Amino acid sequence: xxxxxxxxxxxxxxxxxxxxxxxxxxxxxxxxxxxxxxxxxxxxxxxxxxxxxxxxxxxxxxxxxxxxxxxxxxxxxxxxxxxxxxxxxxxxxxxxxxxxxxxxxxxxxxxxxxxxxxxxxxxxxxxxxxxxxxxxxxxxxxxxxxxxxxxxxxxxxxxxxxxxxxxxxxxxxxxxxxxxxxxxxxxxxxxxxxxxxxxxxxxxxxxxxxxxxxxxxxxxxxxxxxxxxxxxxxxxxxxxxxxxxxxxxxxxxxxxxxxxxxxxxxxxxxxxxxxxxxxxxxxxxxxxxxxxxxxxxxxxxxxxxxxxxxxxxxx
Amino acid sequence: xxxxxxxxxxxxxxxxxxxxxxxxxxxxxxxxxxxxxxxxxxxxxxxxxxxxxxxxxxxxxxxxxxxxxxxxxxxxxxxxxxxxxxxxxxxxxxxxxxxxxxxxxxxxxxxxxxxxxxxxxxxxxxxxxxxxxxxxxxxxxxxxxxxxxxxxxxxxxxxxxxxxxxxxxxxxxxxxxxxxxxxxxxxxxxxxxxxxxxxxxxxxxxxxxxxxxxxxxxxxxxxxxxxxxxxxxxxxxxxxxxxxxxxxxxxxxxxxxxxxxxxxxxxxxxxxxxxxxxxxxxxxxxxxxxxxxxxxxxxxxxx
Numbered sequence: 333x334x335x336x337x338x339x340x341x342x343x344x345x346x347x348x349x350x351x352x353x354x355x356x357x358x359x360x361x362x363x364x365x366x367x368x369x370x371x372x373x374x375x376x377x378x379x380x381x382x383x384x385x386x387x388x389x390x391x392x393x394x395x396x397x398x399x400x401x402x403x404x405x406x407x408x409x410x411x412x413x414x415x416x417x418x419x420x421x422x423x424x425x426x427x428x429x430x431x432x433x434x435x436x437x438x439x440x441x442x443x444x445x446x447x448x449x450x451x452x453x454x455x456x457x458x459x460x461x462x463x464x465x466x467x468x469x470x471x472x473x474x475x476x477x478x479x480x481x482x483x484x485x486x487x488x489x490x491x492x493x494x495x496x497x498x499x500x501x502x503x504x505x506x507x508x509x510x511x512x513x514x515x516x517x518x519x520x521x522x523x524x525x526x527x528x529x530x531x532x533x534x535x536x537x538x539x540x541x542x543x544x545x546x547x548x549x550x551x552x553x554x555x556x557x558x559x560x561x562x563x564x565x566x567x568x569x570x571x572x573x574x575x576x577x578x579x580x581x582x583x584x585x586x587x588x589x590x591x592x593x594x595x596x597x598x599x600x601x602x603x604x605x606x607x608x609x610x611x612x613x614x615x616x617x618x619x620x621x622x623x624x625x626x627x628x629x630x631x632x633x634x635x636x637x638x639x640x641x642x643x644x645x646x647x
Numbered sequence: 648x649x650x651x652x653x654x655x656x657x658x659x660x661x662x663x664x665x666x667x668x669x670x671x672x673x674x675x676x677x678x679x680x681x682x683x684x685x686x687x688x689x690x691x692x693x694x695x696x697x698x699x700x701x702x703x704x705x706x707x708x709x710x711x712x713x714x715x716x717x718x719x720x721x722x723x724x725x726x727x728x729x730x731x732x733x734x735x736x737x738x739x740x741x742x743x744x745x746x747x748x749x750x751x752x753x754x755x756x757x758x759x760x761x762x763x764x765x766x767x768x769x770x771x772x773x774x775x776x777x778x779x780x781x782x783x784x785x786x787x788x789x790x791x792x793x794x795x796x797x798x799x800x801x802x803x804x805x806x807x808x809x810x811x812x813x814x815x816x817x818x819x820x821x822x823x824x825x826x827x828x829x830x831x832x833x834x835x836x837x838x839x840x841x842x843x844x845x846x847x848x849x850x851x852x853x854x855x856x857x858x859x860x861x862x863x864x865x866x867x868x869x870x871x872x873x874x875x876x877x878x879x880x881x882x883x884x885x886x887x888x889x890x891x892x893x894x895x896x897x898x899x900x901x902x903x904x905x906x907x908x909x910x911x912x913x914x915x916x917x918x919x920x921x922x923x924x925x926x927x928x929x930x931x932x933x934x935x936x937x938x939x940x941x942x943x944x945x946x947x948x949x950x
Contacts, residue, residue, distance in 0.1 A: 349762055355837035356755045360767060363752040366807035370784070371774035373791075377783025391786055436678065439671040448672065455679040457936060458686060461928050463866035465884045469891055469921045470685040473692055479700050479914060481688055488703075513682060521940060544663035570776075578869065582888070602781050606873075612782055619780030627777045647772065 378623070381616040401617035410601060411618070418575045418597040418622075421504075425511045425576075426568045432516050434561070437523035438549050453524075456517030467514065468582030475506075500594040503584065507595070510583060511576075519564065526560040527553060562644045566637055570630035573622055575599045598622045692918035693717065700914045716915030720923060727923060729879060730886040737801045737882060738864040745806045745860045750853055753815025754841050759824050768816075771809050785873055800874035801882060805864060811856040818852035819845070851941065858938045865928065887924045891917060 350357070381401055383394040405411050436456075443449055459467070474481050475496040483493045496502055530553070538548045575597035584595045586604060598618060605615025630646075638645040660668075687707065692700070693716050695709035703710075720727065752771075756764045784804070794800035822845065830840045846853070868884035875881060881889070894913050928935070 353761050353763070353837075356758060356761050359751050359755050359838060359841065362748045363771070363807055363812070364767075366748070366803070367771055367774055367809075369787070369792075370804050370807065371778065374779025374783035374787055375777065376779070377787060378779050380783060380786065385786075387790060390790055391783075436675065439667075439675055442667060443671055443675070444668075445672075448675075452675045452679040454932075454936060455683045457939070458932070459682055461862065461866075461932065461935060462925055463868060463884045465868050465888045465891070466689075466921055466925050467685075469887065469917060470689055472891065472895070473688055473918065474685065481706065484703055484706060513685075516678075517682060525940070544661065545667050546663060599781075605782070606785060612786075616780065616782035619782050623778055623780050630776055 378616065378620045380613055381620045383613055384610075385613045385616075397613075401614045402621070404614050405618050405621065410596075411621075413593070414596050414598045414601045414618075415573070415625075417595065418573055418599070421507065421575060421597065422568075422572045424504075424508055425515075426565070426572075428508055429512060429515050429519065430561070430565060432512060433519040433523055434554075436516065436520045437527060438553060440520065440524055441527040441553070442545060442549075453517070453521060457521060458517070459514045460518040464576075464578035464582040467510065467579075471510070471583050497588065498590050500591045503591055503595050507579070507583065510579065514579075522564070523557060523560065526557045530556050559644055562637060563646070566633050566644075566646055569633040570626065572629050573598065573625040577603065689918050689921050693915055693922050695915055695918075697912040697914055713912070713915070715912040716917075716919035717923075719912055719916040720919045726878070726886070727920075730881050730883045733798070733801075733880055734865060734883045737798065737867075738861055741802045741805055741864040742857055742861040744802075745808060745811070746853060746857050748806060749808055749811040749856060750815050750846065750849065751841060753812045754819055754845050756812070757816050757819040757822075758827065771812060775809050788874060795874055796877045796880060797874075798880055801867070801870050801880075802864075804870060805860075805867065808856075808860065811860065814856060815849070815852055818849060822848055854938050855941070858935060862928075862935070883924045887920055890920055 377391055380391045380394070382396055382398060383391070384397045384400075385391065385394045389395075440449055440453070472480070475483075477483060477493060477495050477497065480496070482496070486493060494502075496506075534552055534556075535548065538552050543551065577597075577599040580595060580597055580600055581603070584591050586600065588595075599622075602615045602619045602622070605611035605618070608615075634646050691707060691709055694712055694714070695706070696711040696713040696715060699706075699709065699711050755761060756768050756771075758764060788800050788804065789795045792800075794803075826844055826848075827840055830844055835843075866884060867882065868888055871880075871882050871885035872888070875885065894917055897913065
């Protein structure tokens with residue numbers, strides 16, 4: 333009886349909220365509709381990874397095949413190279429970029445010429461604003477065998493040409509350089525904003541106390557921007573197993589098999605499956621594997637940060 | 648006064664600062680030039696004659712200055728024009744709807760008198776942790792929604808950004824709730840409060856997310872690669888991508904057959920097309936940069 337009345341009062345309270353907040357709820361409808369259609373329905377759509385898909389029956393009507401698609405992916409001999417490449421690239425990009433971003437931000441924050449700071453920031457940010465397609469055009473311009481600027485330079489110096497698009501060993505370095513080129517400016521400016529937002533009195537106090545510029549950076553500036561560093565780092569750790577598809581697709585190309593040993597990532601594997609007959613559900617299996625890896629990584633990373641300091645955690 | 652005393656204290660440089668500046672200035676300068684160099688090569692390449700590119704390759708400065716590449720690029724202005732047109736439509740409608748919806752959602756989720764705000768926030772936030780991935784999304788758009796070769800496929804999937812909602816939420820949590828409360832007492836409805844009171848005080852965050860959203864739509868080629876076959880619906884980046892791939896293929900065939908056609912400025916055409924496609928971003932760049940740097944401080948209001 334009392335249980336029933338409690339349920340009743342709960343329902344009544346929720347109904348009252350519903351009526352009182354009806355306009356607010358109406359205002360949420362567009363976003364809810366979009367997130368359900370474009371995020372939650374695809375989440376349910378991962379069942380295609382357990383099916384043999386055909387267009388006529390759609391995702392729901394196609395027959396179940398259990399873990400067959402996963403078996404194919406794991407036995408194909410490709411799951412490990414693509415997983416390893418995805419993870420290594422993300423990790424190296426993250427470490428190299430974070431290091432350079434911090435170094436550049438620390439330097440820029442201490443330089444005194446306003447004109448120099450402004451100009452260099454302008455130039456460093458430029459690559460952030462263009463698409464990977466344009467970067468692909470630039471890269472071809474630099475590296476193609478007959479007419480690339482790099483090869484013209486080598487020939488001009490009396491050296492041999494290098495077939496860059498046919499040499500897999502070069503690409504890990506090139507891709508890191510491209511990632512630095514396109515991404516360092518952006519986060520440098522983010523860190524620089526964090527540093528300029530710091531209380532200048534602490535800096536001056538440190539200077540008066542006799543700290544030199546390097547000691548001041550090490551003991552005052554860096555600890556003060558630690559929250560920003562940790563949050564940005566954490567956001568990226570979450571995508572350790574998600575490669576930058578645009579980068580690999582436009583720089584390496586989808587079907588440049590000569591480079592796959594060092595450049596193929598999960599995202600490219602999944603994308604290629606769209607164009608292979610009967611490959612779609614296998615691609616979906618690889619995609620689900622990737623999504624689960626991402627989910628687990630971000631949960632672990634967040635858990636660790638939470639243990640270290642609750643305020644820095646994402647959630 | 649303060650700046651004066653600062654500048655006098657900097658007149659006498661201590662050794663650590665001398666070392667710091669001696670390393671810092673050149674390092675930053677070199678990196679800044681490194682960032683700019685590829686842009687310069689494209690611009691220079693777009694003015695270089697085909698013959699020079701074939702004989703001596705791309706270089707920093709064209710020895711034979713020519714506008715042939717641009718002439719060929721614009722010989723058929725219909726195709727580029729159409730791609731520009733699609734880009735503008737997609738960017739404008741996409742950005743307007745996205746910014747409006749994300750701002751409105753962010754506002755509702757910060758309303759203290761809305762008891763379900765935590766539940767809904769979680770519902771949105773969860774999508775940043777787990778995603779269905781490419782194949783289910785592709786099948787949804789193509790098979791379930793039937794949007795293959797439809798301009799909506801370029802817009803709709805990009806409208807909702809949970810990150811932007813979070814950014815708006817962060818900004819709006821610093822807008823005093825009393826504003827909403829007193830307007831309610833005066834009899835204003837929730838939607839009207841949002842339109843007439845909240846939007847005007849939120850211009851900094853709105854400018855920031857507008858910039859990022861517009862940039863995302865303008866530079867998008869991925870959705871077009873997935874969902875568009877019709878030449879009339881190609882946006883700019885996809886148009887450029889196809890041009891690069893097709894001229895590359897054409898060149899490979901010509902090279903294999905040993906045909907050299909210095910008359911057709913394919914290489915400089917590719918570069919001039921890159922300039923044409925990137926042009927608006929570069930022209931708007933000073934404005935973009937100012938908003939962008941402002942936007943960074945908007946994000947930090949959160950704390």
